[in-house]
Amino acid sequence: DGGITQSPKYLFRKEGQNVTLSCEQNLNHDAMYWYRQDPGQGLRLIYYSQIVNDFQKGDIAEGYSVSREKKESFPLTVTSAQKNPTAFYLCASTLAGGSEQFFGPGTRLTVL
Amino acid sequence: EDQVTQSPEALRLQEGESSSLNCSYTVSGLRGLFWYRQDPGKGPEFLFTLYSAGEEKEKERLKATLTKKESFLHITAPKPEDSATYLCAVQGSNYKLTFGKGTLLTVNP
Numbered sequence: 001d002g003g004i005t006q007s008p009k010y011l012f013r014k015e016g017q018n019v020t021l022s023c024e025q026n027l028n029h030d031a032m033y034w035y036r037q038d039p040g041q042g043l044r045l046i047y048y049s050q051i052v053n054d055f056q057k058g059d060i061a062e063g064y065s066v067s068r069e070k071k072e073s074f075p076l077t078v079t080s081a082q083k084n085p086t087a088f089y090l091c092a093s094t095l096a097g098g099s100e101q102f103f104g105p106g107t108r109l110t111v112l
Numbered sequence: 113e114d115q116v117t118q119s120p121e122a123l124r125l126q127e128g129e130s131s132s133l134n135c136s137y138t139v140s141g142l143r144g145l146f147w148y149r150q151d152p153g154k155g156p157e158f159l160f161t162l163y164s165a166g167e168e169k170e171k172e173r174l175k176a177t178l179t180k181k182e183s184f185l186h187i188t189a190p191k192p193e194d195s196a197t198y199l200c201a202v203q204g205s206n207y208k209l210t211f212g213k214g215t216l217l218t219v220n221p
Contacts, residue, residue, distance in 0.1 A: 042211035103155035
């Protein structure tokens, strides 16, 4: 079955730690995205990548980093510089030139 | 700056009671308006894309419509399994999606 997988489903981080969230897709989509969802707010774009080895900052990139070494994978690192990282993180993908973004199941990150 | 406002924030219906959700938007160069359904603790599930004013799309009990300023998601004779948060998003000339905060729909049996 084609789809987007995210792992882990739940992640706990201590103050000062970097953590990496995984996103993998087997849809042969070209573009991938990371969003953050907080209660009472719309999804906000963190980073996006339209091709391998290239990515751009979204609206709230500070404290996050990404890589795109393979078409199928777009991991997100939440660094210690992100002051309020507790949130629900969503990965999405779409075909090049496509419009509909398809989402993974999400990772809930909690800072202890 | 693209903006999306969804109303109401929450809507409670009885099973079989039809209603509509609203999505008002301002966007530079609309490339598409999207509706998603999101269940608690899960990722959004794609429902519809609308591209131009006057367009309509249907799926089971849901029907989405689009004007130059807003979109409606009509729910006909809803069932409890339709309970979810419904998200609206627009894609403008910069290809980015701007999301509204969503409408939490609860359908009581």
